Amino acid sequence: MNFFATTAKGLEEVLAAELTTFGARKVVPANGGVNFSGPPRDGYRACLWLRTANRVLQPITSFPCPSQEALYEGVYALNWEDLLTPRMTLAVDANVRDSALTHSRFAALKTKDAIVDKIRDRCGQRPNVDPKDPDMRINLHLSRNHCTISLDLAGTGLHRRGYRRDPTIAPLKETLAAGLVALTGWDQKTHFVDPMCGSGSLPLEAALLASNVAPGLLSPNFGFQRWPDFDASAWQELLEEAEEARKTLPANLIFGSDRDQRAVDLARRNAENSGIGTQVRWFYSDFSKLEPPADHGTLICNPPYGERIGEEVELEAFYRKIGDTLKQNWKGWTAWVFTGNLALAKRVGLKPSRRIVLFNGPIECRLLKYELY
Numbered sequence: 001m002n003f004f005a006t007t008a009k010g011l012e013e014v015l016a017a018e019l020t021t022f023g024a025r026k027v028v029p030a031n032g033g034v035n036f037s038g039p040p041r042d043g044y045r046a047c048l049w050l051r052t053a054n055r056v057l058q059p060i061t062s063f064p065c066p067s068q069e070a071l072y073e074g075v076y077a078l079n080w081e082d083l084l085t086p087r088m089t090l091a092v093d094a095n096v097r098d099s100a101l102t103h104s105r106f107a108a109l110k111t112k113d114a115i116v117d118k119i120r121d122r123c124g125q126r127p128n129v130d131p132k133d134p135d136m137r138i139n140l141h142l143s144r145n146h147c148t149i150s151l152d153l154a155g156t157g158l159h160r161r162g163y164r165r166d167p168t169i170a171p172l173k174e175t176l177a178a179g180l181v182a183l184t185g186w187d188q189k190t191h192f193v194d195p196m197c198g199s200g201s202l203p204l205e206a207a208l209l210a211s212n213v214a215p216g217l218l219s220p221n222f223g224f225q226r227w228p229d230f231d232a233s234a235w236q237e238l239l240e241e242a243e244e245a246r247k248t249l250p251a252n253l254i255f256g257s258d259r260d261q262r263a264v265d266l267a268r269r270n271a272e273n274s275g276i277g278t279q280v281r282w283f284y285s286d287f288s289k290l291e292p293p294a295d296h297g298t299l300i301c302n303p304p305y306g307e308r309i310g311e312e313v314e315l316e317a318f319y320r321k322i323g324d325t326l327k328q329n330w331k332g333w334t335a336w337v338f339t340g341n342l343a344l345a346k347r348v349g350l351k352p353s354r355r356i357v358l359f360n361g362p363i364e365c366r367l368l369k370y371e372l373y
C-alpha cells in the first residue's frame with residue numbers, strides 16, 4: 001500500500017528519517033511530504049508515531065483531469081460503496097494549482113457530488129457531509145490537470161496532539177516544533193532549554209521525544225478507526241507496543257522559561273495535559289537574567305519577529321540583546337534561533353555555523369545554529 005505523509009516545507013528529510021526508523025519501505029521525500037509504502041498497519045503506525053507529519057494520506061486513484069466532467073467521472077469510477085457506507089459522514093479537502101479547474105471549493109464540491117451519487121446509485125441512500133468531524137476525510141490534489149484522490153487516515157491534522165487547549169499568541173505548530181527539536185540533533189542526555197517558551201511547544205516536543213511517547217497516544221482518536229475495514233486488533237497491538245515503549249524522562253533535563261507569567265502558566269498547563277507535567281521545569285524570567293543549568297547543552301528559542309509596523313526598531317535591539325546574552329551567559333552551549341524575519345536574524349551579531357530554511361505556513365524562516373565557544 002502506498003502512502004504520502006505531508007509536512008512543513010523544509011522538514012521532508014526529518015520526516016523521511018522518522019519513517020525509515022520505524023521500518024517503512026520505499027521512503028522517498030518529495031515537496032512538502034514523503035512517499036512511503038507498507039502494509040495497512042504502517043498507515044496506523046504513521047498516525048500514532050510520526051512527530052513531524054501533518055497528515056497521512058493513502059492515494060486511491062489518480063487520473064488526468066482537464067475539466068469538471070473528467071473530475072466527476074474519475075471520482076465516480078471508484079467503488080466508493082466498498083469504502084464508505086451511507087450511514088457514514090464524509091468531508092473533502094482540495095488543493096488545486098496550475099489547472100483548468102481553479103477553485104478548490106468547487107473541485108471539492110464536485111468530488112463530494114460524485115462520491116454521494118455513486119453510493120446512492122449502489123446502495124439507495126447517500127452519506128451526509130460533516131466538514132468538522134467526518135468519519136472519512138477525503139483529499140483531492142489537483143496539479144497541472146492531474147488529479148490524485150486520497151483517504152486521510154487520521155482525518156485531522158496530526159499537529160493536534162491535544163495538549164494545547166487554550167489558544168495563545170503565535171504558538172508554533174506542534175509538528176513544526178518537533179521538527180525543530182529533531183534538527184538541533186539534541187542528544188536527549190544533556191540539557192535542553194527554551195528561554196522564550198511561550199506555550200511550551202519546544203520543551204514539550206523535546207520531552208515527548210526523550211520519553212519516547214508516541215504523539216498519537218495523547219489523543220488516539222483517528223478517522224480510520226471508523227472505517228469499515230478497520231483492523232481493531234492491529235491497532236490495539238500498536239497501542240500496547242507504544243505504551244510499553246514509554247521511558248521515564250530524567251528530571252531537570254528540559255527547561256522552559258518566558259518573561260511573560262501567563263505564558264509560563266499556560267506552558268505548565270499544557271505539560272500537565274500532555275502527561276509529562278512534572279518532568280519539565282518551567283521558570284518565569286527574562287532571558288538576559290536566566291542562568292544556564294549546566295556548562296553545556298542545547299538552547300533553542302523562537303523569539304517574536306513582529307508583524308506590526310513600528311515594532312521593527314524595538315525588535316532590532318532585542319535581537320542584538322539575544323546575541324549579547326548568548327555570548328556572555330551561555331558559553332559552551334549550542335544555541336539555535338528560529339525566526340521568520342531574516343533581517344532581524346542578522347542583528348544577533350554572531351556568525352551562524354548552519355542556516356536551515358524552513359516554512360512556517362507561508363512564511364519563509366531560518367533556523368540558525370550558533371556554537372558558543
Ligand SMILES: C[S@@+](CC[C@H](N)C(=O)[O-])C[C@H]1O[C@@H](n2cnc3c(N)ncnc32)[C@H](O)[C@@H]1O
Pocket residue numbers: 168169170171172173177195196197198199200201202257258259260263285286287288302303304305
Ligand atoms: C513567538 S513566541 C514563542 C512561541 C513558542 N515557541 C510556542 O510555540 O508557543 C515568543 C515568546 O518570547 C517571549 N519573550 C519575548 N521577549 C522575551 C525576553 N526578553 N525574555 C524571555 N522571553 C521573552 C514572549 O513572551 C513570547 O512568549
